[in-house]
Amino acid sequence: AQSVAQPEDQVNVAEGNPLTVKCTYSVSGNPYLFWYVQYPNRGLQFLLKYITGDNLVKGSYGFEAEFNKSQTSFHLKKPSALVSDSALYFCAVRDAYSGAGSYQLTFGKGTKLSVIP
Amino acid sequence: NAGVTQTPKFRILKIGQSMTLQCTQDMNHNYMYWYRQDPGMGLKLIYYSVGAGITDKGEVPNGYNVSRSTTEDFPLRLELAAPSQTSVYFCASSLGQLHPEKLFFGSGTQLSVL
Numbered sequence: 659a660q661s662v663a664q665p666e667d668q669v670n671v672a673e674g675n676p677l678t679v680k681c682t683y684s685v686s687g688n689p690y691l692f693w694y695v696q697y698p699n700r701g702l703q704f705l706l707k708y709i710t711g712d713n714l715v716k717g718s719y720g721f722e723a724e725f726n727k728s729q730t731s732f733h734l735k736k737p738s739a740l741v742s743d744s745a746l747y748f749c750a751v752r753d754a755y756s757g758a759g760s761y762q763l764t765f766g767k768g769t770k771l772s773v774i775p
Numbered sequence: 776n777a778g779v780t781q782t783p784k785f786r787i788l789k790i791g792q793s794m795t796l797q798c799t800q801d802m803n804h805n806y807m808y809w810y811r812q813d814p815g816m817g818l819k820l821i822y823y824s825v826g827a828g829i830t831d832k833g834e835v836p837n838g839y840n841v842s843r844s845t846t847e848d849f850p851l852r853l854e855l856a857a858p859s860q861t862s863v864y865f866c867a868s869s870l871g872q873l874h875p876e877k878l879f880f881g882s883g884t885q886l887s888v889l
Contacts, residue, residue, distance in 0.1 A: 662817075692876055701779070701865055701880025702818075748817065752876060762833060763876060765817030 660685045662751045664766035671739045672774050679734040679769045681749030688754040691732040692763065693723055696746040705747075708732060709754075719743070739773045746770050777801050781866050781881035788856040788888045796851040796884050798866030806869040807849040808833075808878065809841065811862040818865065824849055856888045 661684045671677045683689055690709055694702040706717025713725045723734045734747060749766040782797045800807065805826045810818040820833030824843040838860055840852040849868075853860060863885050867878040 667815075690876060694878075699882065701867070701882050702878070703880070704877050707876065750817075750876075762820050762823075763878075765819075767815055767817045 660689075660751055660753050660764045662749050662764055662766040664747075664749055664769045666769050667767075668770045668772065670772045670774060673741055674738050677736050677739045677743070677771065677773070679747050679749075679771060681732045681734065681766060682730050683732060683749070683751040684730060685751060685753040689730075689732075690752045690754050691723070691725060692750040693717065693721070693732075693734050694748045694750065694765075696748065696768070698745075702748060705734070741773045741775050744771055744773045779866055779868055779879050779881035781864075781884050783884060784882070785885045786887070788853075788886065790856060790858065790888060792856050793852070793854050794856070794886075796853075796864055796866075796886075798849045798851070798881060799847050800849075800866075800868040800879070801847065802868060802870075802879065803846060804868035804879070805846065805871045807843065808867045808869075809839070809849070809851045810865045810867065811835065812865060812883075813862050821851065821864075853886075858888050860886065861888045862886060 663682045692707045693705040696702045706715050708715045708725045716722045721736050746768045748768045750763040752763050779800045808823040809821040812818050819835045822841040824830045830841050863883050865883050866881045869878050
């Protein structure tokens with residue numbers, strides 16, 4: 659079984675400061691990892707993904723995420739937060755060895771990011 | 776380019792009523808999905824489809840039905856609404872086997888069953 663945990667329900671950060679949103683995962687094989695963002699009254703939007711290769715993945719809107727296999731983590735980061743980054747962030751995982759026809763991403767419960775002006 | 780369009784945006788049902796949540800996409804995506812999002816929870820997959828005429832159950836299919844007669848449309852049917860189905864429902868689509876996980880989401884349907 660695959661699972662993902664986002665240990666923080668809410669993260670508050672001052673505008674201009676670096677931000678981190680935490681995610682840990684569990685899969686039986688190698689992970690495919692994703693971050694999505696949800697703005698109020700909108701559907702989720704893809705931010706970035708890790709499939710293989712470089713542990714530091716860059717995505718949309720200046721976000722990046724660092725894959726750490728030993729700690730089974732995939733934390734989302736941004737060097738300088740903007741007020742417009744305030745949203746709900748979801749981490750998701752899929753086992754790379756899921757069989758054909760298995761398209762089930764497992765989502766975390768989400769972390770609300772508030773960037774304070 | 777409209778992307779993924781869901782209707783209605785809001786709906787209140789009485790227990791036992793039926794309704795269909797509509798979803799259409801104009802990106803010619805083969806894969807389509809229905810998720811529900813409960814407060815403080817992650818998204819749960821209800822049903823998915825890998826092409827017209829092909830559907831399969833996700834994690835929480837009970838109480839729902841789907842059909843996929845065209846590439847564009849993937850309606851979700853609730854036959855006998857129950858309070859446990861109060862949730863926000865999202866339809867999503869994706870390109871296919873090369874990019875199965877880059878999902879494009881609709882803006883959601885907020886459903887209350889009273």
